Amino acid sequence: MLVLSNDEVARLLSMEECMAALEPMYRDYAAGRALLSPRVDNIAPTGHAGGGYYGFKHMGGTWPAQGIQALRINSDVITHPLVAGTRRRVKVPAAGGRWVGLVLLFSTETGALLAMFPDGVMQRLRVGAASGLGLKHLAREDAATLAIIGSGWQAGAQLMAARAVRRFKEIRVFSPRKETRERFARDNEIRSVDSAEQCAAGADVILAATSSMVRVIEPQWLKPGMHVGCIKTEEIDGEVLDRCDRVFVHDRKQAKSYTNVLADTPNVKEEHDGGWWKERKGRYPDLGELLSGSAPGRQRAEEITCFANNVGTGLQFAAAGAAVLRKASDMKIGTDLPDDWFTEDVHP
Amino acid sequence: MLVLSNDEVARLLSMEECMAALEPMYRDYAAGRALLSPRVDNIAPTGHAGGGYYGFKHMGGTWPAQGIQALRINSDVITHPLVAGTRRRVKVPAAGGRWVGLVLLFSTETGALLAMFPDGVMQRLRVGAASGLGLKHLAREDAATLAIIGSGWQAGAQLMAARAVRRFKEIRVFSPRKETRERFARDNEIRSVDSAEQCAAGADVILAATSSMVRVIEPQWLKPGMHVGCIKTEEIDGEVLDRCDRVFVHDRKQAKSYTNVLADTPNVKEEHDGGWWKERKGRYPDLGELLSGSAPGRQRAEEITCFANNVGTGLQFAAAGAAVLRKASDMKIGTDLPDDWFTEDVHP
16 A cells, blocks of 8 residues: 655646546546546534634545546635635644645555545646646637636646646736735746736636635626636636636536535535535536537637536546556655555455 | 554454444434434446456544544445355455455544544444344343344354343354354354244344345244344345334434446446335434434334344444544554654645
């Protein structure tokens, strides 16, 4: 059983490799040759001194073509502070100053637990890769200007993915905290601007990558020929979607998601009611349908297209995980633990 | 992060301790103070040379009173051979001759992964403990004769649990393979008999503990004053249930279970269609309601009572797991792995 660190996963998986690993999985999934398990969230009171609530989330995916079953687990203390006037969802690093997110990979051939590693690096790469694949098939070929709303960890992955599929001449970033966005701009050799409007004006592609729980893309920003993307449903709303000619979500079926809230947990309705996604469930095709060709991508230069990452799936971890395992084995990277610890000689 | 072996779990948890750990959990659960996540089964083709299919199952439970979130995972290659003329569900030890079942325990206070261990010993103890708690509240106080159908690993736990709550004067066992049942009888100092009818005749309590996929308790065996139990729904059927005056299932709500079958997987309908359980969902109260007193147990000596373990829950592993963790810490048992391997410094 292989234990990998986030640093090792980062060495084993580039954005390009992640996109290449995910693309055939989406086609298999669209053809009924890969399986999701529902995303389940358990929400309960926490004993954590700083308040908030406890959230336990897991999502699985079975990809027989690669012989991999993945399970991604998040075990978090969650709060909803106001940051620069906007409500955010913040996971508290309550485990000795660290967070808890894990990926487990199993073999569908032997059942064995093959590997276990923190989810952070892979989680970011697969969110970026999904957006990149959407962008590749939806944005105009000649898209030249990119606007990024948000300057955190996820924004970096959106930038990497966008750069992997289009040659942008200008890239701009806006986020409310000046210092953060200027550092992000410096690190990525792009331009920091002082307002979201300035960032969006004249862009061919707008990508939101924030932890905001309210809309960050304004409908009036959308102009013919544009592509917009977001990494969570709250970043856009029905008004934004209604201005788009062609909308794809990440996954239609993962609508199969279950939130179990224990009675005396602090109110999290705002986070879990789903907004437009709940109302419009099943209305938009998804990335699998786009990549397999069963739902057409951009047809005309003047269309406004949208890729909304409504929810992640365990299959993304199965696909990226299979690629990481192959390379880890080739490069002999990771810490091996005794298989006997994670198997048993009694019938379970 | 503590790694425990099955042997260590066995040292840390007796049947009596397991029952004591589970009882308050069922009361909290009945009062809405503990949370399940649905049981999910993903069924897909396997590359295993011996055929069968791949089954990935997980079930979770959150018990805030103990600060524990449990997730129990099974990753199996499964076949359905005929054994002594009866169809059985058999998990193939395809992981180097071993099986793969794991329990993960997390802290609801910090999110941290606290422990990981194979599920075998605990899985058996909690199945036995649930039956034992049912028996304790449903069988006649003066029950003197016990009949056990089945002589495997689970039958042993049923016997331990039954002995923990009643003083039986005679205990008999029947199972189709003579050698196995005679060894079981010898090991447990009970009597082996040559037919199921002989085993059941005149018994005060009949407990089925088999891997059978068809009925093993015949309706005409049931007489006034008897208690019957089973560890899977297939062991009994509607005819058996209709002869009982008072039926309890293990868990009504875990009816929330999801089976996702990939299109080209060999037919497993027989295993997953649910039988009487599906038709009678919600009709019978459950162990939480029995233990919390909201549904009454046996009222008269001549009643026929039944406890049907329809499905397991992740909360059983949370409760038994919390007890094991406390004792492991006191006794300094287990292998500690670096917490840094299972936490991260990037926001997941």
